[in-house]
Amino acid sequence: MGTAMLQQLADIAIDNDTIFCHGAWTVSHIAWLSKHAFESLQTISQTDITLDLSHVTHFDLAGACLLNDIASFFKNQNSVVHYRCIDERQDELLSLVTERMQAEPATIPLPQFLVRLGMKTHKAWLQMLVFLSFFGQMVQSLSMWFRFPKRIRWQEVIHQIEITGYQAMGIVALLSFLIGVVLAYQMGTQLQSYGAGIYVVDLLGLSLLREFSPLLTAIIVAGRTGAAFAAQLGTMKLNEEIDALQTLGVDATEVLVLPKLLGLIIALPLLTVLAMVAGVFGGMLMSKLMLGITFVDFLDRFSSSVSAQTLFLGELKTPFFAVLIALIGCFQGFQVSQGAASVGSRTTMSVVQCIFMIITTDAVFSVIYSMLGI
Amino acid sequence: MADEAIVDFQNITTRFGQQIVHQHLNLTVKPREILAIVGGSGTGKTTLLRELLFLNRPAEGNIIAFGESIYQATSQQVMKLRRRMGMMFQSGALFSSLTVLENICFPLRELTSLDEKLIVEIAMLKAGMASFPADAVHKYPAELSGGMIKRAALARAIALDPELLLLDEPTAGLDPEAANSIDELVLALQQALDLTIIMVTHDVDTLWQATDRVAFLGDKKVLACEPMTALVRHSHPLIEAYFGNPRARAAEHSHEETKA
Numbered sequence: 001m002g003t004a005m006l007q008q009l010a011d012i013a014i015d016n017d018t019i020f021c022h023g024a025w026t027v028s029h030i031a032w033l034s035k036h037a038f039e040s041l042q043t044i045s046q047t048d049i050t051l052d053l054s055h056v057t058h059f060d061l062a063g064a065c066l067l068n069d070i071a072s073f074f075k076n077q078n079s080v081v082h083y084r085c086i087d088e089r090q091d092e093l094l095s096l097v098t099e100r101m102q103a104e105p106a107t108i109p110l111p112q113f114l115v116r117l118g119m120k121t122h123k124a125w126l127q128m129l130v131f132l133s134f135f136g137q138m139v140q141s142l143s144m145w146f147r148f149p150k151r152i153r154w155q156e157v158i159h160q161i162e163i164t165g166y167q168a169m170g171i172v173a174l175l176s177f178l179i180g181v182v183l184a185y186q187m188g189t190q191l192q193s194y195g196a197g198i199y200v201v202d203l204l205g206l207s208l209l210r211e212f213s214p215l216l217t218a219i220i221v222a223g224r225t226g227a228a229f230a231a232q233l234g235t236m237k238l239n240e241e242i243d244a245l246q247t248l249g250v251d252a253t254e255v256l257v258l259p260k261l262l263g264l265i266i267a268l269p270l271l272t273v274l275a276m277v278a279g280v281f282g283g284m285l286m287s288k289l290m291l292g293i294t295f296v297d298f299l300d301r302f303s304s305s306v307s308a309q310t311l312f313l314g315e316l317k318t319p320f321f322a323v324l325i326a327l328i329g330c331f332q333g334f335q336v337s338q339g340a341a342s343v344g345s346r347t348t349m350s351v352v353q354c355i356f357m358i359i360t361t362d363a364v365f366s367v368i369y370s371m372l373g374i
Numbered sequence: 375m376a377d378e379a380i381v382d383f384q385n386i387t388t389r390f391g392q393q394i395v396h397q398h399l400n401l402t403v404k405p406r407e408i409l410a411i412v413g414g415s416g417t418g419k420t421t422l423l424r425e426l427l428f429l430n431r432p433a434e435g436n437i438i439a440f441g442e443s444i445y446q447a448t449s450q451q452v453m454k455l456r457r458r459m460g461m462m463f464q465s466g467a468l469f470s471s472l473t474v475l476e477n478i479c480f481p482l483r484e485l486t487s488l489d490e491k492l493i494v495e496i497a498m499l500k501a502g503m504a505s506f507p508a509d510a511v512h513k514y515p516a517e518l519s520g521g522m523i524k525r526a527a528l529a530r531a532i533a534l535d536p537e538l539l540l541l542d543e544p545t546a547g548l549d550p551e552a553a554n555s556i557d558e559l560v561l562a563l564q565q566a567l568d569l570t571i572i573m574v575t576h577d578v579d580t581l582w583q584a585t586d587r588v589a590f591l592g593d594k595k596v597l598a599c600e601p602m603t604a605l606v607r608h609s610h611p612l613i614e615a616y617f618g619n620p621r622a623r624a625a626e627h628s629h630e631e632t633k634a
């Protein structure tokens with residue numbers, strides 16, 4: 001053994017109308033030759049070419065391919081090609097190449113810019129229709145649940161609450177706490193310079209309860225849960241598991257989407273409450289350390305200046321966020337078609353679209369609230 | 375030299391947790407033979423191939439491939455050894471984000487620095503040798519039928535002109551005609567390329583048509599490793615049960631008829 005190490009790179013030497021091939025004509029030894037052979041072949045002007053293989057030490061199919069290329073190079077110029085000192089096996093491989101070689105079919109060229117734009121627009125429009133039909137299907141399945149509440153899969157719903165809510169508690173609480181700390185610090189330094197430090201409580205309460213906690217929680221959950229929905233359903237789709245469900249006469253939306261939707265509608269408002277508590281606690285701690293506001297003073301001020309309405313207005317948004325996250329995540333999962341790359345791109349898309357829609361919806365709520373004057 | 379083993383499984387013991395899959399298993403593969411591995415489901419046939427490829431490691435024992443003990447090899451030597459083997463996985467394991475042509479080109483692009491035109495030519499040649507239709511090479515694996523996936527996987531496995539080809543159930547799930555053509559393909563490839571082939575199969579027709587020797591896995595070891603004609607006369611109860619059923623008998627008869 002060990003011959004593999006001792007093989008010499010394949011090469012050719014040209015002597016008038018004879019091309020001497022030497023070295024190992026194997027897949028790992030012809031790289032250089034495959035790139036440079038044809039330059040030197042240009043110099044040959046004779047029309048009767050002999051390919052001499054007497055110094056070829058090793059020969060495999062890749063080598064035969066290259067030799068065949070060289071021969072066809074001359075044949076295309078209407079030259080005649082002879083082989084000299086070709087042994088039986090080399091001859092066999094060479095004829096295998098000529099027999100089995102197929103031409104690569106032409107690829108369809110990329111269409112023009114306008115055509116591509118049109119195709120993209122059409123595709124986006126189709127996606128929109130597919131989403132609408134997905135939404136409709138879900139509403140239909142949901143109405144089944146309302147008419148026959150016995151069909152609700154509570155066990156699955158509770159399992160979803162555990163995964164999407166309970167298991168997210170740590171990260172939501174920690175991040176909200178930090179946001180509370182940061183907010184209190186930023187606002188506190190400003191207010192302190194006016195000697196109005198105690199107002200940090202009002203500001204913290206309003207901004208956290210109405211805006212930051214619902215928004216931040218929804219975004220964390222979108223990244224955590226929306227992506228998980230898309231990846232899980234996408235992989236199931238690839239595995240034909242969803243087809244199997246449908247073949248069994250089971251409504252895939254009802255089994256796979258509704259429990260996630262219902263679970264998230266329950267879990268997200270609860271998570272948001274946790275985020276509010278943690279955020280306010282972070283602010284409270286910072287206020288004490290920086291502004292010297294005691295916990296008792298803070299809570300006293302908090303209960304008088306932050307109304308229950310604030311809490312309610314913040315919480316009101318969360319079921320909408322929950323619906324968005326569940327819908328987009330599941331929809332993107334169902335859209336996975338061929339291949340692992342598609343799971344990746346759909347998962348990414350689900351997170352991007354979730355966050356986009358969450359922030360847009362939040363803005364819409366702000367507009368509505370301000371029009372109502374609350 | 376000619377009779378020296380190309381692969382030698384020595385005293386292999388494999389465990390997954392409590393479950394013992396192989397116990398003191400020995401198997402020798404000779405150069406240029408087509409060796410089939412048969413045995414009931416879960417007897418560790420796939421695992422044996424994976425151990426040869428370094429994807430699993432047995433608890434005890436040693437594997438010699440191309441004269442080198444693979445568990446004493448450095449990672450560079452392992453890469454070299456792996457390049458001399460081609461593996462066709464049970465489910466094809468084509469890369470789903472690449473077209474068939476890109477799949478076959480992949481090992482050539484990654485492991486050699488050949489001219490791009492030559493790479494495509496070699497890939498198309500290998501597709502042709504695996505009887506993969508040329509007009510489908512730009513398709514993605516998800517758009518292929520089971521038989522085409524097997525052919526594409528076979529083409530990728532032989533892309534680098536391996537000396538040792540490992541096939542995991544190449545004919546499973548194919549219609550008899552497609553299975554037959556895979557058998558012929560394996561024989562033709564072996565003759566054309568001087569390959570050594572280790573093939574896991576449940577297909578009794580394949581065993582009769584395309585193998586030199588058959589290793590029977592059972593009771594956690596190789597119960598017998600003989601040519602098919604001798605193996606069907608073997609008296610071990612597991613082997614008798616395997617080849618004694620009507621389907622296996624029918625395959626034997628049809629083989630005898632075609633020979634006569």
Ligand SMILES: Nc1ncnc2c1ncn2[C@@H]1O[C@H](COP(=O)(O)OP(=O)(O)O)[C@@H](O)[C@H]1O
Nearest residue numbers: 390393395413414415416417418419420421422
């Ligand atoms: N990664 C793994 N973890 C645990 N058990 C495994 C693993 N791979 C294989 N096994 C077990 O090893 C046994 C042999 O598997 P395998 O080699 O795939 O069998 P087959 O002969 O059908 O190809 C089976 O019982 C299987 O459950």
Ligand SMILES: [Mg+2]
Nearest residue numbers: 419420464542
């Ligand atoms: Mg197997």
